[in-house]
Structure formats: C-alpha cells, structure tokens
Amino acid sequence: MSRLNRMIHGISVKHLWSTILFIFCMYLSTSLSLSADVDVYGNGTYTADRLIVLIYADIFQNNTDKSLLSFGVKLTYNAANLTETQTQLNDAIWYFGNTTLKHPCPNCIQKTNGEIIILGGKLDTGNPIEGVRGSKILLGSITFDSSNTTEPSLALGFGKGGNYKNFVATDGSILDDITQPESGVAFGEINLSPEIDSDGDGLPDSVEILGGTDPNLADTDSDRIPDGLEDTNHNGGFDAGETDPRKKDTDGDGFEDGIEDANQNGIVDAGETDPTDQSNHPAAFIELGKGFNIVCIPKDLSNTTAEAFLKEFGTSEEIERVMVCDDEADLFTILIPEAVNPNPDFIKGDGQIVLSKTHKVLLYLSQMTCTSLNLHSGFNLVGTTGTNIPQGYSAYDLLSALGSEKIKSIQRYVSETGLFESAGFDQDGNVTGIDFPVTPGEGYFIFMAQDGTLNF
Ligand SMILES: [Ca+2]
Ligand SMILES: [Ca+2]
Numbered sequence: 001m002s003r004l005n006r007m008i009h010g011i012s013v014k015h016l017w018s019t020i021l022f023i024f025c026m027y028l029s030t031s032l033s034l035s036a037d038v039d040v041y042g043n044g045t046y047t048a049d050r051l052i053v054l055i056y057a058d059i060f061q062n063n064t065d066k067s068l069l070s071f072g073v074k075l076t077y078n079a080a081n082l083t084e085t086q087t088q089l090n091d092a093i094w095y096f097g098n099t100t101l102k103h104p105c106p107n108c109i110q111k112t113n114g115e116i117i118i119l120g121g122k123l124d125t126g127n128p129i130e131g132v133r134g135s136k137i138l139l140g141s142i143t144f145d146s147s148n149t150t151e152p153s154l155a156l157g158f159g160k161g162g163n164y165k166n167f168v169a170t171d172g173s174i175l176d177d178i179t180q181p182e183s184g185v186a187f188g189e190i191n192l193s194p195e196i197d198s199d200g201d202g203l204p205d206s207v208e209i210l211g212g213t214d215p216n217l218a219d220t221d222s223d224r225i226p227d228g229l230e231d232t233n234h235n236g237g238f239d240a241g242e243t244d245p246r247k248k249d250t251d252g253d254g255f256e257d258g259i260e261d262a263n264q265n266g267i268v269d270a271g272e273t274d275p276t277d278q279s280n281h282p283a284a285f286i287e288l289g290k291g292f293n294i295v296c297i298p299k300d301l302s303n304t305t306a307e308a309f310l311k312e313f314g315t316s317e318e319i320e321r322v323m324v325c326d327d328e329a330d331l332f333t334i335l336i337p338e339a340v341n342p343n344p345d346f347i348k349g350d351g352q353i354v355l356s357k358t359h360k361v362l363l364y365l366s367q368m369t370c371t372s373l374n375l376h377s378g379f380n381l382v383g384t385t386g387t388n389i390p391q392g393y394s395a396y397d398l399l400s401a402l403g404s405e406k407i408k409s410i411q412r413y414v415s416e417t418g419l420f421e422s423a424g425f426d427q428d429g430n431v432t433g434i435d436f437p438v439t440p441g442e443g444y445f446i447f448m449a450q451d452g453t454l455n456f
C-alpha cells in the first residue's frame with residue numbers, strides 16, 4: 001500500500017478531499033521552498049502607485065553550529081516602470097558596534113539605474129562571532145514609486161561591491177563560492193501581493209515592518225495614539241513634526257504623547273500641548289477610563305454650579321454621572337450631565353466618582369494653587385488639586401505625615417486593572433501595602449480614626 005493510500009485508509013469520505021488538498025499543499029510548499037544554507041527571497045506589497053519590497057533570508061536553519069556574519073544582495077528591477085525612492089538596510093540586526101551604539105554601515109547601499117545592492121554585516125563588539133541565524137530574517141527594504149506595480153519584473157542575486165564576496169559564515173566559510181544547491185546561497189522569488197493594514201491603524205503592514213512598529217497592534221507604544229496618526233506621512237520613519245510611534249513620550253517632558261494630544265487625533269488642537277516640544281507641557285491632567293473613575297478636579301470650586309462643574313468633565317455623550325461626596329450627610333449627590341441636578345457644596349480638595357462612557361483626557365495648562373485636605377473621622381473621598389505636591393509623593397508619605405493614630409488607610413482605584421490599591425499601617429505601626437503615587441487630579445478613599453488636616 002502506498003503512503004498516500006495508507007494515510008487515506010480509515011478516514012471518512014467527508015475528510016478525504018481536505019486530506020488530499022493538505023498533502024498536495026505540503027508537496028507544493030516543499031517543492032517551492034529553497035533549501036540552501038542561506039535562502040534569500042522577497043515579499044513585495046503594492047498600491048496603485050507604490051511598491052515596497054522587503055528582502056528576507058532563512059539562515060542556517062538546519063545547522064545550529066553556524067550563523068551568518070555578512071551578506072550582499074542585489075535587486076534588479078525594470079527602471080522603465082519603477083523609480084526607487086528609499087532603500088534601507090535593516091540596521092536593527094545588521095550593525096557594527098553594540099546594541100546601544102550602532103555605527104551606520106558605510107557605503108552599504110549602492111544604486112545604479114535598474115540595480116540596487118544592499119550589503120550588511122553584524123559585528124557586535126560584545127560577541128564578534130555571534131552572527132545571525134533564523135527564519136525570515138529581514139535584510140533590507142526598497143520602496144519604489146511605480147507606474148506598474150503588479151508586473152514589476154524583479155530579480156534577486158549576489159550583491160558584490162566590486163569583487164568582494166559577501167556571504168561569510170561564523171566558521172569562516174565563504175558561501176558565495178559554494179555551488180552545491182544544498183549549501184551556499186539560493187535566491188528565490190519576490191512574491192507580490194496588494195498592501196494590507198492588518199491592525200487598521202492606517203499604516204500598511206510592510207511600512208510597519210520597515211519602521212519597527214507592530215503590524216498586528218494599532219498602538220505599538222501604548223501611548224493611546226494609533227501608529228498611523230503618529231507616523232503621519234506613513235513612510236515608516238520618524239520625521240520632523242511627527243510623534244514617534246515607538247516611544248510613549250516623544251519629547252521626554254514626562255507627559256505621554258496621548259496625554260499632550262488629549263483627544264489622540266495626531267494634531268495639536270486648542271487647549272492641548274505639543275508632544276514634540278519639551279518646553280510645552282500641561283501642568284496637570286486627569287485621565288478618565290471607560291467606566292468607574294475616582295478623580296479630583298484641580299480648580300477652585302467656590303461658587304461653582306452643578307452645571308458648570310459637570311461641563312468640566314464633558315457632555316452626556318461622554319459622561320454618565322458624577323458623584324460628589326456630601327461630607328456632612330455622608331451621602332453621595334448624583335449629578336447627570338444636561339439634566340436638572342441638585343446644587344451640592346463643592347469643596348476644594350474633595351474627590352468625585354465619575355462614570356465615564358468613554359476614555360478621555362482632561363488637560364490643565366496652568367499651575368493651580370495647592371490646598372490642604374480637611375479629613376474627618378471615618379470615610380473621606382478626597383483629591384489633591386494642586387501641582388506643588390513634592391516630586392515622588394506617595395501613599396506612604398501621606399500615611400506618615402498624618403500618623404497611625406489619625407489615619408487608618410488610603411485607597412486608590414486603578415482603572416486599567418479595575419482593582420483598588422491600598423496602603424495602611426500594620427500592628428506595629430509601620431506603613432504597609434502598596435506605596436502608590438499620590439498625583440494631582442486623582443481621587444482617593446481615606447479612612448480616618450480621628451479628624452485631621454493635611455498640608456502639602
Ligand atoms: Ca497597520
Ligand atoms: Ca502610539
């Protein structure tokens with residue numbers, strides 16, 4: 001019985017065709033794949049007027065003793081149809097120096113009409129013979145403007161800068177010289193397909209691979225701004241006027257890009273600060289997550305009406321309700337945007353519970369005066385409204401300032417995890433629990449044993 005027959009024997013007719021298809025695909029993929037020490041191939045993705053070619057290599061996949069120290073690849077193209085606009089070596093992997101100080105490879109990209117040579121090497125001073133090994137290793141990329149992106153006539157071959165031989169392995173062997181098909185270098189096809197944007201962030205997958213962002217994650221650096229709104233010209237680079245899609249805080253002023261750009265639209269709107277200018281940043285901010293939030297509005301609340309107070313948080317489209325603690329009655333007053341509301345006493349330093357329908361950032365551009373917190377025995381919902389709280393002030397600092405006789409514990413709500421964090425005193429009067437930061441705009445539950453006042 002043949003191998004195929006043995007495999008088919010015993011399976012139902014229902015599965016027969018899918019099995020035959022599977023075996024056929026196995027055969028196809030085996031017959032199409034290359035099998036040299038280093039297989040070089042490409043993926044091209046196109047739109048109506050652009051073609052991006054990513055050149056990859058499978059390197060020493062069947063040999064764990066060797067890796068590759070250098071390569072030289074040539075792409076031949078039809079210059080009548082294609083105009084090269086950008087060629088890059090993947091210098092994240094191929095570099096001279098070390099992981100923190102990477103020297104650019106001199107003269108490693110050579111262009112003539114119809115031919116581009118990319119040369120690369122890895123020489124890490126920490127481990128000079130480490131080399132590179134693995135499957136689908138990106139060597140470099142070439143971007144073309146095109147009048148005919150779907151039949152561009154592309155071919156890969158050895159890239160030789162002069163007479164140099166460039167594929168050198170860690171054992172000293174020069175793979176350019178080896179002619180047996182299973183050892184040495186084999187050049188495959190460049191497969192072409194239309195550009196896609198898997199994560200829907202506005203940057204095509206190929207541009208994300210080029211630029212080092214994640215093609216399957218819309219916000220690579222999790223600063224709340226999608227990659228495609230940071231890299232606004234969609235070229236995979238980090239250009240003047242753009243925020244860096246690989247860095248949360250582009251200008252390093254301590255405020256993440258998506259806080260400064262409060263509505264996360266990639267534009268500096270009125271009332272926002274510039275995420276690319278270190279000297280321009282907010283004084284304080286409140287970040288509302290979707291759902292439950294405990295916050296404290298950093299402003300002078302004297303003579304504030306419920307209507308004006310609610311406007312600080314947003315419209316009824318954004319906010320479901322705000323709960324203000326009435327300290328005297330130990331009750332919450334519930335306020336609903338754009339409805340008829342009672343007018344509670346607003347006391348500076350009181351916290352609020354906000355049920356938000358959306359994620360929202362509220363920016364405060366100017367410095368606010370600091371306040372003292374008047375805390376009464378029992379439950380308090382308070383917040384720090386000022387911006388002159390000492391740098392690094394934390395729950396333990398607050399507990400120590402009041403002392404174990406007066407304060408029992410402090411809690412905050414972390415909207416990302418949906419959990420409360422708590423700090424207090426143990427039996428011996430030592431601070432214990434999570435030493436979370438105390439920051440302007442955030443609200444806290446404080447449980448007091450006696451009345452007390454806290455001055456920052
Ligand atoms: Ca994308
Ligand atoms: Ca981002």
Ligand SMILES: [Ca+2]
Pocket residue numbers: 221223225230243244245246247248249250257
């Ligand atoms: Ca960013």
Ligand SMILES: [Ca+2]
Pocket residue numbers: 249250251252253254255256257260275276
């Ligand atoms: Ca910033």
